[in-house]
Amino acid sequence: MELLSGGEMLIRALRDEGVECIFGYPGGTALHIYDAIFKQEEIRHVLVRHEQAAAHAADGYARSTGRTGVVLVTSGPGATNAITGIATAYMDSIPMLVLSAQVPTEKIGEDAFQETDMIGVSRPIVKHSFTVRSPEEIPLIVKKAFHIASTGRPGPVVIDIPKNMTTPNERYEYAYPESVKLRSYSPSLKGHAGQIKKAVDLLVQAKRPVIYAGGGVVSGSGSELLIRLAQMLNYPVTTTLMGLGCYPGSDRQSLGMLGMHGTFEANTAMHHSDLILAVGARFDDRVTNTPSKFCPSAKILHIDIDPTSISKIVEADVPIVGMVENVLPQMIAALQASEIQPDETALAEWWSQIDEWRGRHGLHTAVRYNTEGDLIMPQEVIQELYRATDGKAYVTSDVGQHQMFAAQYYKFDQPRRWINSGGLGTMGFGFPSAMGVQYAHRDAVVACVTGEGSIQMCIQELSTCTQYHLPIKIIILNNQALGMVKQWQDIHYEGRYSESLYEDSLPDFVKLAEAYGHIGIRVERREDLAEKMRECFSHKDKLVILDVQVDPTEHVYPMHVAPGSMRDMWVGKAERT
């Protein structure tokens, strides 16, 4: 058997797990591991400029490929810098392995240089964590960590590695376990047959059904199954922010996104429905508006891998715990065997009602923003982006108005194409996550839709993109303010813009891009938008910042009126339901 040091075992175990790249940043306690990286060629390492970006990049890699993203950071500040990225992945159930180096075992607890209790600090935002207590354990811990991170409801796992566990001249026999079983961890795989039957019985009797699909359909690779089920039934489908793309956004049965900034037809249909089939969605507060007023006449069927998500916010009438990729085929089979089939007359009425709602305020049935002024409207930037990329780009985003406009106006037809921080709402996520996406898909078109606020939260990664030739297209919807904050200040604080304006302090993004060897393009005039957008994407091998000056007064609509029900929305500055 081969003898390897702890550091070598760690890297070898990653290789044997099929890892192709690591996003990280070295430091004192991680140096033995970095030396092991230097001595091999199979796993590539991406040197970021800040550890938060390492976690977001690994996250983007994971979201766009479905594989577990790997992060390597040093102890102390390296580890704490990664925390925001870990929390982001945790909230959105993204498989991630975080390797954090630690001070040597004998120094732990002594407030040593660059010591932080990483296990303690990360505890509330990880699925699980391990401390390496002897180097021989490393292969088994790595195996367990990947198993936990990637199965069940996925999530980040931290392995804390004291420096003396990786000492180069202490060698051990290495063997990577083929499989691992944990007695305390066995995520339920199949749905309960009785529950499936109950659910299908209700499903076929519905008169006003809605399928409400979330991120679980994406992470559970359930997209094709969902499409099949929805099309067998001819039921409308709305997706959450996290679920965009799991049902084709351009399909007739798609109602688009639901929730706080969801479409009028999605929210209104939810409110009036008599049956909701929730698949891999968790009734987030950004979806439900006031839970006690949520969909008063609907029976709720809820499929989720995580029992804690069921009946947490909204009581489920028929809960089904199981993996989406197992439960949906069970549902389809039960549906095919069912003697009762959906009531076509009721369904036709329901569709005509939905089409009426769509016609009234739908985002794609008419232009819902002001087209009379000279200023570029943020919505049309997204529409132009959609045209320039044929609707096929990987789109990452940050958090705020630009994120909502992208979610509303870019119709995603495939899962894993829309990459955003839904749960934690992390500004600074978009750009570094795009690096992970671009690194995983070297020839794909990757656009980061961001704001002039969000992009500055991880702007340092422009340097990383130079080093690794990552030709990301950064589309800045530049309204010179924290747009969503300002929107709330307009609505709830009589327009008192407390600390939400940049007041001529913004950098020249064109020069900034050029300083790093990239291309910068500024767009000010409406008539230039389409051409500049095309120009941006014509630079196939270069990173481009497209800095688009947009109307600073625009709001995102629809917007839920709180407290209220799903149907209570502002549909414009002066118009509400």
Added chain:
Amino acid sequence: MRHIISVLVENEPGALSRIVGLFSQRSYNIETLNVAPTEDETLSRVTLTTTGSDEVIEQIIKHLNKLIDVVKLVDLTEGLHLERELLLIKLKATGEMRGEIKRVADIFRGQIIDVTQAIFTVQLVGTSDKLDAFIEAVDPATILEVVRSGVSGIARGEKRLSL
């Protein structure tokens, strides 16, 4: 309603902090908590009492089960069970109070396990209610220190919590 939840957890460093962390993170109550080894050296048994609506208790149980270190658990209050708590109480005992404390301790089947010229230390085992009643029964002015173990519990009859 008060629930007694007994949990078998992996005997790993950090396992207890994950349980306690879960309660503080999701603002659930813990009223009592105890943890000790079991007949299986790879497992510890954590017993905790908590209060909440049925929905909250259901979430607590689901979240505990979701922790990787939790191997198995039971809500003892769902079935017939025995519960016991240990009380050690240090009382000022001089003059007439010495006889009085002895009498009250006898009524509660407590034992005086340490004596000095001015102090009695009483040990009492029972349900939490019984311990509360004893503390109520002695003159508050005599109480110097109260130590309670937190609740331990076990199901009645054949039922047991094991792997």
